[in-house]
Amino acid sequence: MDLGIRGKRGLVCAASKGLGRGCAEALAAAGVDLVINSRTEAEITRTAHEIAERHGVTVTPVAADITTEAGRARVLEAVGHADILVTNAGGPPPGDWRDWSRDDFVRALDANMLSAVALMQALVPGMMDRGWGRVVNITSQSVRSPIAVLGLSNSARAGLTGFVAGMSRQVAGSGVCVNNLLPGIHATDRANSLDRGVAEQDGIDLDEARRRRQATIPTGTYGTAEDFGATCAFLCSQQARFIVGQNILLDGGAVNVTI
Ligand code: NAP
Numbered sequence: 262m263d264l265g266i267r268g269k270r271g272l273v274c275a276a277s278k279g280l281g282r283g284c285a286e287a288l289a290a291a292g293v294d295l296v297i298n299s300r301t302e303a304e305i306t307r308t309a310h311e312i313a314e315r316h317g318v319t320v321t322p323v324a325a326d327i328t329t330e331a332g333r334a335r336v337l338e339a340v341g342h343a344d345i346l347v348t349n350a351g352g353p354p355p356g357d358w359r360d361w362s363r364d365d366f367v368r369a370l371d372a373n374m375l376s377a378v379a380l381m382q383a384l385v386p387g388m389m390d391r392g393w394g395r396v397v398n399i400t401s402q403s404v405r406s407p408i409a410v411l412g413l414s415n416s417a418r419a420g421l422t423g424f425v426a427g428m429s430r431q432v433a434g435s436g437v438c439v440n441n442l443l444p445g446i447h448a449t450d451r452a453n454s455l456d457r458g459v460a461e462q463d464g465i466d467l468d469e470a471r472r473r474r475q476a477t478i479p480t481g482t483y484g485t486a487e488d489f490g491a492t493c494a495f496l497c498s499q500q501a502r503f504i505v506g507q508n509i510l511l512d513g514g515a516v517n518v519t520i
Contacts, residue, residue, distance in 0.1 A: 265499030266395075267292030271345035272336065274327045274380070277304040279449035280399055281349040282312075283486030287494035288345065289316035296321045296340045300332075328372040333379055342387045345497045348377035349399040352451060353413035355458055361413060369413035373400075374421040381428070381439070389435035395497040396439040398425060404443055404508060406516045410458075422508060429506035438505050440496050445512025446474060447484040479514035 270293070273285040277299035285297050289312045297312070299305045302324035309322035323339045325332035327350050353369040377398050388394025400418040402408075407415045422441060429439035446452050460470035475481055489511055495501055496509070510516055 262498075262500075264291040264494060264497070266345070266494075266497060269293045269344040269497075270295075270340075270342065271347070271497070272296045272298070272340045272343045272380075272384070273347040273349070274298050274336070274376075275349035275351065275399075276347075277301065277308045279451060280444055280447060280486055280489050281347065282308060283488075283490030284347045284349075284397070284399075284493040285312055285320070285490070286316075286487070287490030288347075288497060289313075289318045289320065291494050291498070292316075292318060293345060293497075294319040296323060296336065296343075298323045298325055298327055298332075298336050300324060300326050327380075328368075328376045330379075333376065333383070337380075337383050340384070342391075343384050344388060344391070344394055346380060346384050346394075346396045347399065347493060347497075348380050348396070350376055352401070353411065353417070355410040355455070356413070357410075358412050365413060366416065369417040370420065373414060373417035374424070377421055378424055385428075385432055385437055385439070388437045389432055392436040394432075394435075394437035395501070396437070397493050397496050398439075398441045399493075400441045400443050400508070402443050402445040402510055402512045402516055404441070405510055405518065426506055433505045436502075438496070438501060440501075440504055440506065441508045442489070442493055442496065443508055443510045443512070444489060445484060445510065445515045446478060447486060447489055447511075449486060452483060477515055478512070482513065484511055484513060 275281040276285045276297040305322040309320040313320040325335045350372045
């Protein structure tokens with residue numbers, strides 16, 4: 262399917278690997294010129310080079326921490342204007358609700374709520390002026406069904422979800438569609454580190470931890486960054502112009518709800 266976005270300009274955050282990279286790859290395959298970001302210079306530079314080579318688009322890497330004001334300023338300077346924004350950052354560590362300090366919550370809010378809000382505040386007004394834009398925020402299935410050990414994530418992402426629910430309706434009339442994409446378990450480094458956490462906690466080996474987590478998913482498998490990226494690119498397409506303020510769960514059926 263032609264997504265109708267060839268020649269558009271996009272920013273994908275936290276994209277040297279994992280879900281962010283999946284989104285960058287799929288947008289590049291649709292002909293979108295990109296700025297991509299993550300903290301480690303060598304990795305983001307290599308990823309940008311590989312995506313540009315594979316898809317024949319321009320990909321500009323920016324090594325910066327997207328959760329800091331200074332990092333975002335560097336990224337936004339490289340972007341100038343964007344038609345497409347994919348917000349993303351690393352997820353908070355697992356833990357116990359009794360232990361989380363105010364600083365832990367502030368860090369989680371900065372990473373998984375306020376950085377996305379700041380990027381939308383910087384880029385969506387330009388999209389509205391030009392009469393076209395797409396924003397996809399990578400959140401988590403924990404927005405629909407809490408994961409107790411990831412309480413910092415549950416809290417911060419719920420805040421972002423509430424913000425998007427309101428503002429997405431305010432900007433839709435200017436041709437800008439803002440939606441959230443909620444990953445269930447996908448085979449990335451983040452999933453590997455959560456597998457390791459289960460292995461340690463339950464005193465089992467990594468394969469058994471993975472088997473147990475896979476058994477919680479009706480498909481019996483983890484998702485892939487490619488699956489995730491394809492859905493992200495569709496949400497950024499011309500065809501998605503009527504999808505506004507939605508929370509789209511990509512979880513292989515793991516969250517057991519009717520709607
Ligand atoms: P991943 O494979 O570990 O990749 C994370 C990417 O983000 C890397 O490119 C990393 O590069 C970059 N990054 C991390 N912190 C950053 C920061 N502060 N500023 C800029 N870049 C940063 O993780 P993932 O699985 O793709 O997860 C992406 C998001 O989805 C996370 O918030 C995660 O919690 C959420 N999620 C994932 C799953 C899953 O199963 N994979 C499920 C639910 C939710 P550098 O380290 O070099 O910066």
